[in-house]
Amino acid sequence: MSEAGAVWVLADPRAGTAAQALGIADRLGVPVREVPLAWGGLARLPWPWPTLAGLTPEARARIAPPPGSAWPRLVISAGRRSAPVARWLGRRGARLVHCMRPGLGAGAFDLLVIGRHDLPPGRLPGDPGLAPNLLPILGACHRMAPTRLAAARAEWAALAGLPSPRIGLLVGGPVRAEGMAPAVAAALGAAVAGFAGSVLATASRRTGAAATEALAAALAGRPHRLHRWGEGGPNPYAGFLAWADALVVTGDSVSMLSEALATQASVFIADPGGLGPRHRRLQESLVAAGQARMLAAAPAPFVRAPLDEAGRVAAAIRGRGWV
Structure with missing residues (x-):
């Protein structure tokens, strides 16, 4: 010690x-x-x-x-x-x-x-x-260690009341630009809502206000929870990870992709466009390891072991x- x-x-x-x-x-x-x-x-x-x-x-x-x-x-x-x-x-x-x-x-x-x-x-x-x-x-x-996910599952137990399959949608944004294009966010929200029983969506700092509102509009009328970047109150992000049956993550976020892989859920990568070689290589490495699939393969679930690097x-x- x-x-x-x-x-x-x-x-x-x-x-x-x-x-x-x-x-x-x-x-x-x-x-x-x-x-x-x-x-x-x-x-x-x-x-x-x-x-x-x-x-x-x-x-x-x-x-x-x-x-x-x-x-x-x-x-x-x-x-x-x-x-x-x-x-x-x-x-x-x-x-x-x-x-x-x-x-x-x-x-x-x-x-x-x-x-x-x-x-x-x-x-x-x-x-x-x-x-x-x-x-x-x-x-x-x-x-996002196993103990933290277990604690989040207990803290956010109310999420169990949302219809299954619960699809976590983790939205990033351009690495060196001002916000995701609203049309991209809207299309992603509509695509996920099309196969989800409910959507657990979170925006990030890089998503931008306009894209977040476009995402909110795409999810309107469907069972969902949307966490906007910077809003007050407890952040449900870890709870979304803990309770999602599957996770859809934009390929521009190394952090969110890596945290999604700590869960037992099927992980799907959404390509928002405009990704550089580094993020392309990230997608390829995760798919080659059997840890993730591209969004086109959703919603078919697949078995993977939680990753604990x-x-x-x-x-x-x-x-x-x-x-």
């Missing part, structure tokens, strides 16, 4: 990025110190050496042991901007586990957790040309004796 404070998680301000590191830490079963990061203007630079220069002064002050504590034995980070910070801590004796491609200095990490869709084109896990510190995974790590990474860390 690791002593308190021996494991630090560098938490990027972007929730989806931070969740990758935190999801692994959640599964270690040891005390963890979460260190919130905040970026200054220098964070955009591709730092070739370990440094804290990309942090704001306030965040830089947090990169120090609390009084009476030592430097960490293990640091878990995610995202390119946090990589120089993790490497700075590595010079103080920490083992380093990093999610996503770190940019420069990849060889400084003890373990790199990289989605198969982010591997060099044509390379597969196990290829001798890949770095020995690489642990390829399907999708991305996250915090964060648990697998945590087991690899424990197996190496780092905690």
Whole structure:
């Protein structure tokens, strides 16, 4: 068992990025110190050496042991901007586990957790040309652990009253644009409503208000729950995952696809158009692994085992004796 404070998680301000590191830490079963990061203007630079220069002064002050504590034995980070910070801590004796491609200095990490869709084109896990510190995974790590899904199923038990099949619809949006096209959202909502007994739909930050309202109009008159991004009250997202008989996820969201795969439900990928090579490779990797099918195959259910990549990474860390 690791002593308190021996494991630090560098938490990027972007929730989806931070969740990758935190999801692994959640599964270690040891005390963890979460260190919130905040970026200054220098964070955009591709730092070739370990440094804290990309942090704001306030965040830089947090990169120090609390009084009476030592430097960490293990640091878990995610995202390119946090990589120089993790490497700075590595010079103080920490083992380093990093999610996503770190940019420069990849060889400084003890373990790199990289989605198969982010591997060099044509390379597969196990290829001798890949770095020995690489642990390829399907999708991305996250915090939707089996215990969290079980708790959400109890918390949102009222969703059981909706007609079956309950289809969870997880809607993202363009990665680097302003909102999904309303016509795309409307067409997706109508397609899912056509084979659902009820729809459990959620929009994201990238969906945009116009597309969310178009989705709402497409679901009107059908049994459904729609969660709008930023609305008040408890967020039913985990409950939707826990109670869905099948899940339809737009292929632009690595996080939502990965979280959907933590359930036992059949997972279908909706292509909203305009996807780049990285997201195409993600779709292909999930379909090839038998973890998902494209929306055209819906609503026919199929059997798949819940995917727990964060648990697998945590087991690899424990197996190496780092905690």
